[in-house]
Amino acid sequence: GESVGLHLPTLSVQEGDNSIINCAYSNSASDYFIWYKQESGKGPQFIIDIRSNMDKRQGQRVTVLLNKTVKHLSLQIAATQPGDSAVYFCAENRRAAGNKLTFGGGTRVLVKP
Amino acid sequence: GAGVSQTPSNKVTEKGKYVELRCDPISGHTALYWYRQSLGQGPEFLIYFQGTGAADDSGLPNDRFFAVRPEGSVSTLKIQRTERGDSAVYLCASSLGWGGSSTDTQYFGPGTRLTVL
Numbered sequence: 001g002e003s004v005g006l007h008l009p010t011l012s013v014q015e016g017d018n019s020i021i022n023c024a025y026s027n028s029a030s031d032y033f034i035w036y037k038q039e040s041g042k043g044p045q046f047i048i049d050i051r052s053n054m055d056k057r058q059g060q061r062v063t064v065l066l067n068k069t070v071k072h073l074s075l076q077i078a079a080t081q082p083g084d085s086a087v088y089f090c091a092e093n094r095r096a097a098g099n100k101l102t103f104g105g106g107t108r109v110l111v112k113p
Numbered sequence: 114g115a116g117v118s119q120t121p122s123n124k125v126t127e128k129g130k131y132v133e134l135r136c137d138p139i140s141g142h143t144a145l146y147w148y149r150q151s152l153g154q155g156p157e158f159l160i161y162f163q164g165t166g167a168a169d170d171s172g173l174p175n176d177r178f179f180a181v182r183p184e185g186s187v188s189t190l191k192i193q194r195t196e197r198g199d200s201a202v203y204l205c206a207s208s209l210g211w212g213g214s215s216t217d218t219q220y221f222g223p224g225t226r227l228t229v230l
Contacts, residue, residue: 098168102158
């Protein structure tokens with residue numbers, strides 16, 4: 001996995017605004033890309049995933065965009081709420097070759113009231 | 114329904130001791146995974162099971178680490194002769210399947226925080 005040290009990139013966002021979290025992935029053979037949310041003292045919580053043959057997928061208040069050309073993944077959160085404050089990780093895997101996840105560096109999101 | 118559970122939630126041990134960490138997956142989930150997370154980093158893969166057998170143990174750092182899942186449900190991660198560098202949060206996840214479909218989504222437990230003094 002990647003080493004990002006103790007100082008995670010931080011995104012500060014005003015409550016009600018939209019948040020965009022970015023992630024660069026490394027393996028062009030990956031077939032699934034997943035976003036997890038991790039609150040302090042808890043395990044990662046699944047948010048949404050996208051298969052490599054798609055470029056956009058929407059969930060409840062979240063949208064994931066995949067750009068395979070530049071190996072870039074983003075998570076958009078609409079109308080960010082205080083409960084969205086957490087660390088967000090992207091992950092990738094090749095499910096047909098085993099299901100182990102490779103996580104990227106996290107981004108800390110702080111929602112200001 | 115119940116999620117993935119892990120016990121203990123915290124474990125403090127001394128250098129050189131043996132520890133066991135337990136994971137109870139979501140009922141009916143056939144695949145089980147162990148990851149390790151150091152402070153400020155994303156989880157790193159250790160090992161995963163399909164049923165009772167270890168399908169991929171390529172992430173285990175050395176032969177002090179071993180995991181079992183004898184009945185295809187509960188799993189135990191065992192660490193011998195612990196070292197201070199083993200201190201981390203050990204996460205367990207499970208998924209319904211592993212065949213390359215949407216059923217492969219991994220759901221994580223709360224983790225066990227291991228501190229080696």
